[in-house]
Amino acid sequence: MTIRAQVAGVGHYLPERIVPNAEFEKTLDTTDEWIVSRSGIERRHFAAEGQATSELAAHAAEAALADAGLQASDIDALIVATSTPDLTFPSAATMVQARLGMETGFAFDVQAVCAGFVYALANANALITSGTVRRVMVIGAETFSRILDWEDRATCVLFGDGAGALILEAAEGDGTPDDRGVLSVDLHSDGRYRELLYVDGGVSTNSIGQLRMEGKEVFRHAVAKLAATAEAAMDKAGITAADVDWIVPHQANIRIIAGTAKKLGLPMEQVIVTVQDHGNTSAASIPLALSVGKAEGKIKRGDMVVTEAIGGGLAWGAVVLRW
Template identity: 45%
Template sequence: MRYARIAGSGSFLPKKIVSNEELVSTLLLRGIETSDEWIVQRTGIRQRHLANSEESTSYMATEAAKLALLDAKIKSSNIDLIIVATSTSDKIFPSVACLVQSNIMATSAAAFDIQAACSGFVYALTIANNFIRSGSARNVLVIGSEVFSRIVDWNDRKTCVLFGDGAGAIVLSESKESDRSIIASDIHSDGTCSEILQVNSYVDKKGIITGDHFVSMDGQSVFKKAVNVLEKSAIEICNKSGIALSNIDWFIPHQANIRIINMLGRKLNIPSNKLIVTVDNHANTSAASIPLAFDKARKDGRIRMNNLVLMQGVGGGFTWGSILISI
């Protein structure tokens, strides 16, 4: 039997850090009333990293990928597949994954992007696991990379305080050990809820980009939907794996909002010391939020060998999913 284990991880955050105080000062100059206290109470965010003009989605993805390969002690030439989860690709095509493939000289790798908004990394890990389990790949580079700052309306208080930029990467490698591998995954979607979180921009019949190219969100609806589906998904993945929720060592939810994370923790009776939280420093980095949080917790020693880790994503589409991994 073939299994997929995490061989290494890496992350990249833009150098520019914008605190709530700095953001509030800028917004007040535009006549938008807000405060550090308001942002922290409603989101848990205290700062965010924002990309400069040189830090594209592919650039950040490449930097995270290099660190993940170094951590895994795997040469880029041994990567069979690159999957990038993103909603903010550099171009319509080629894919970010193909640009990364070129940048790291992964000459043997197939490459493609997937778009499942903030759930993208969980979807990508699920796909990568299936490639390895089927024997179609031995080493897969899975990346979440986003520059959401470029699709945020900085005059909209409801959304502009929420997002940040960054990239995280994981190398999955073939293993014969079932006790150190991806144990189970669970992904879903509900297109009837597409309008509660979207970027309603498209190319019309005349070839003109039209619509609203900024993120729009019905915050209350997203909150209710997110908590509900993630609770059910966590229970479902425990049923699939036969592992009790109480036996899971670490929970890495999508870092969208501290209120969603805390509410989910209460519903599932997850102790706060089992929750990996980075939203305070990274804000919502969409598909990059889970690998960024994982890499931080792994590198600071919280996540250790033989730990059970549950990752959960939720985002526009509406999409959501969970993946349970033995490290």
């Protein structure tokens, strides 16, 4: 018998304000055509004034609980992947815990920027397979609109706000790729590439900071590293690309998404793409895409899903799971 961390429910939340590309034309030397051609992004959502990351996360969590038919009291642990928490401390996860009325269990944040959800998923899987907990809520939530330089047309048009949540629960499996649940995890980081994507401020430097990115270099690293980590995760799971039903990638850039799929030998028809509607929501992008993919009737029980992401650090990784 093998303990697997199986998907019990999924949900997402997007702020009400929708920002089309045309809105940036009023203040920047850019056009809708320029943004779409380079990123695939057509619109994104921005959080309202006073709407914090934990609020977005809590709404997504409630949607996931409803999808799973569970109550907050059924959750043993809650992990929030975010680079834009409400406060320096306490963690956004404990704030979500309080909003949900979850009075037992434990909660903590994971910070790996755009790869945060993959890292959080790996932590949740380890907690379940070790027997520490039975159910874990994993949330990716961001308010990147709060750390953007609105004069930098190369970055401020790329990001959006949102949250997605996934509930994993322990179940018995046979230890084969036919099992439902997380089948493998592959994680990496390399701090030598810090300057490629970072925020130029923080608590210990006593400054707020804004996002900075070397777009061409990030693109160069992204396609190669994402394909390699996805292949490594598939190898660990004992599957090949022919076994994959869906790739659910970090939604950063349509060219990166397409380039990675091509390297893996999979058609775009098997890729869940939401970047056109959400922009890059960092740690929220994969759970958002999973939730949308299920809601649209694409991702179904028993489907083989590969998720992969890369973000500042650089940090990257992949998870293979059977839905």
